[in-house]
Amino acid sequence: MKAWKILLGGAAVVCVGAAIASYSLRAGPVAAAAPSGPPAMPVPVTAVIKRTIPVYLEYSARTESIREVSLQAKVAGYIQSQPAADGADVKGEELLYKIDERDYRAALDQAKAQAQRNVAALGYARSNFNRGDELVKTGFLAKDNYDQRASTLGQSEASVAQDSAAVRSAEINLAYTEIRAPFSGRLGRNRAPVGTLVGGSGFTLNTLVQLDPLYVTFNPSERDIGVIQTARLASKVVAKVSLPDDASADYSGELTFVDNGVDRTTGTITARATVPNPKFTLLPGQYVRVRLHVRDEPDALLVPQVALGSSQLGKYVYVVGEGNKAEQKIVTLGPTDGDAVSVKGLVETDRVITGNLQKIGPGSPVSPIAQKEASASDVK
Incomplete structure (x- = not known):
């Protein structure tokens, strides 16, 4: 009986050992297959560009004729x-227009004929007076007759002057029958x-x-007045004018007028640029956009606008940080230059992430791909 109990105990020990061995075999491979972390996200990156960029102020505007x-x-x-x-x-x-001139030409002819008659009368009165001048000195002509001849001469001269004015008036009226530009x-x-x-x-x-040149009138806000005036003192301010529905139509002019007072209701001031329009492609009253080149900003750091994100803290970009992990940097935006925008908060050596922005966050592992090597499938 004692031997039987010993045999049963040994069998129990063997079964427990087999169960432990079986569990160890199953648990070992599972522990080895446990993941070490999320895979690195392939992201396109681009370098920060440093260069001088033009700074513009842009406004809605209307074209106006200089003369109408x-x-x-x-x-x-x-x-x-x-x-x-x-x-x-x-x-x-x-x-442009021709009015029937017959009445006015007849009036001119009549005025000229009257002037000729009075010129002849003036000649007779002048010679008669000259003879009387000699006769009155010798006593052969009474002083009263001499004075009468002088009066007649004066009246003839006045008539000739009046006729000359009448002829000139008739000529002007005749010229008015032609309406010219x-x-x-x-x-x-x-x-x-x-x-x-x-x-x-x-x-x-x-x-x-008048279509060439044209005025382009716009209304800068009072906070822009100082910038515009500073630019005008430095040199002429170039104004670039474009049509809202046609970006290829580009006109260049110069800022030529800034009003002398701010509108108290709107807080704006009236300004205008003079723009050449030799092909008459702009018409008065058109809605346009005008950009004033007010200065150049040297050593600006530029990133693509598609790289920008927004949060409660403001605008940010992702850069490739230490260990190829995404690092979020808050930036302050400056002037734009085409598809790029100048920013503050980066350094020139940063590599900016421009794609897959919705799939990463601060600290996410990333696999950088140079922008020119990135394919469309990398940024979906």
Whole structure:
């Protein structure tokens, strides 16, 4: 009986040992396969660029014509012809409208004829006076007759002067029958067809606007006034003008006017640039964007704008830190230059992460890929 108990105890020990061995065999491989950490995320990186960049102030603006006039007739008459068509581009002194001139030419001829008669009368009065001047000295002519001849001479001279003024007035009225362009520009819509009786009532025949150059008027805020004035004192301020829907249309002019007071209601000041428009591609009243080049910023540190992120602390970028781990750096933004923006808070040796930003955080392991080597699949 005692031997039997010994045999059963030995069998129990063997079973327990086998169970422990089996558990050790299973637990050993599982412990070895445990992961050591998340895999490194491939990220495209780019170097910080250091260079001098231009600094601009940008505003919404409207184009304005430097000169715009309403064409009206100075003298009354019927429109005889319109040599320049509606909407035509005309030169200064070009004939735009012709008024029937017959009445005014007849008035000029009459004034000239009257002047000729009075000139002849003046010649007779002058010679008669000259003879009387000799006769009165010898006593052959009474003093009263001599004075009468002098009076007649004076009246003749006054008549000739009056006739000369009448001829000049008739010539001016005749010239007014031709309405010419006071400057180069573009005509608008005609309002006086041939045969229309015009003149003396303020009736507008057409409008003429100057298209080259144009004004571009905008309203800087009062906080920008000091920057603009400083730039004007240093040199001329270049103004770049572009159309909102056509980035390829670029016009260059110069800031030529800043008003002398700030609008108390809006806190802005009126300013304008003068922009050449030789091809007449800009028209008065258009909405445009204007950029003023106010200075250059040397040694600016630039990063792609796509690398920026936002948080409650402000703008930040991720850079490749020690041990190839993502490091978040808070930055202060400066002027932009195309797709890049200048920042403060980085150093020139930083490698900025530009992709896969949503998949990383501070301390995340990363595998840097140079920007030019990064493929589209790396940044999805």
